[in-house]
Amino acid sequence: MSSKPQNATTDPASRYVAFGSHYVPRTATGRGVVVAYLLLLAFAEWPLLPWANRIEPTFLGFPFIFAYLGVIYVAKIAVLIYAARRQL
């Protein structure tokens, strides 16, 4: 059964309000934050992660993959803090 009969009624109480999707932010800043976060997420996954899967060069003694991921984690936290400061 589809939702069309319910939408078609003239009773205002039974009409569905057409809320915009909440899966995509409606402001440019909001979209920018989501894109930045997803890009950083992608850098920590296949197919980009294999590039960093090595020991050298080390950073403070840590293997490269550890340091690389550490930088990405810090950047992702920074994106979240930016979003919180902007109350997005």
Next chain:
Amino acid sequence: MEPWVIALSLIGIYLVVTLVLGLVANRSLSVDLDDFLLYGRKARFFVLYLTIVATYHSAFAFLGSSGFFYTHGIGFWVAGTWTVVTGAITYVIGPRIWALGKKFDYMTPADMMADFYESEPVRVVVAAVSIVFTILYIQVQAQGLGYIVSAASGDRVSFEAATAVLLVVAATYLMAGGLRAVYWTDVLQGVWMYVAVWVGALVLSYELFGGPLQLLAAVKEQRPDLLTIPGPRGFFTYPMWFGMMVTLSFGVVLQPHLLIRYYTAVDARTLRWLGATIPIFLVSLFIPTVFVGLGGALVMPDIAIPDRIFPELLFAYAPAWLTGLILAGATAAAMSTLDSILHANTAVLTRDIYQRYINADGSRAHYIAVSRFFIVCLLIIGYILSVYTFDQLVIVVTLSGAGALQLLPALAGVLFPSRRCMTATGVLTGIGAGLVTLFFTLVVWPHPLTMHGGVWGLAANWLVAWAVSRVTPKPSAATVNRVHGTIEELVYGPRDGINTIDPIRDTGA
């Protein structure tokens, strides 16, 4: 004095402190289920921060992560990915859940989903999934506690006795002070566990290798296979890496003991800042366990149970008083999660089952008494599960997370307005498909194509939920407008400038 006496004494002192906090919380408790189960919905940033991180990190983070670094090497640094994603999830869904709970008086995840989907079967299924899979988590924590005390005593206190004592202590302060006691003890436990794991790891690094840098250099020279993925046993393939990220971020957040915390916040802004900042604590707690796991792989390469590497190293190489303090921190890590799970399952049983189907007209005092009865029942079940089964902690956590993950499509349908609405039939069949798929991809044919079974379950769940929702009746317009209207107001502001979510407080929208 014998080292094990010092260690056990310090753990004992810690337990007494938590009990005192529980009793003090009891004096602040009013005869109100909202207060007993939800802290009166008044939790502010500091308390909520420490209770969320202490609850998220458990025996698994303290013992299991060291064991995983020990066995599989640096690949477990994926834990950083899933904990940062946990922050993002909290940022996005936390305020939405808070707003709905505030406006419609929800107390549990099942409360919210049953109301939106206008379906009692949804309530029962969500409650059942919540309980079944978090009971596994009780097992993880209780086993962790048993190991810690058993190891601290040099096996003079049996695993069974240690588990029983610690379960009883956690249940006692929970029964005395409700969620307030849990939150106050979590503050202590969160700080203690963080300091303990860092101090313990650094002391061991300096004692055994001359410092973390020297430790890492030794690992690079002797066991370079531990410093890249997939690790010496080939466990951390890229699909497994991705699967663990999904399963242990969404899967853990969707467990009721974390979801219910979102109801307890004082406002939405607090939850946004929590989401942005909790990854700092969550990620940085894994750094010292790298030192413990990798260093342990060099110093004690043949340990029988990898999860015990941290306490074994402490007993062998750290002073007794420090070992006691650190193992008390490990106890704190396990208890802070255990008490929260006991509380969440109590809330689900009281609110979604007892109050809904057995006695809807009880007094407030009656429901609190029933809650305390359920705590005792769960304590007994948790104990039985703990002493009769065993697995590596991380495996049980993953199974638990994969099960709770199956609530995601149903929750997304409530929290994210979109053109196409999920339906009760859709989410129920989706959860069914997800759990069946989970059985095959975790038990019958574990992790097909090296992708974690939880992801296969979620994919099947979402596909079926989406498809069935296309051809089945959606919730009434009144309900969809009411719930999604509240979300719309929270995220994009009130339509007429009137704050209907929390009229006396700014929502931060």
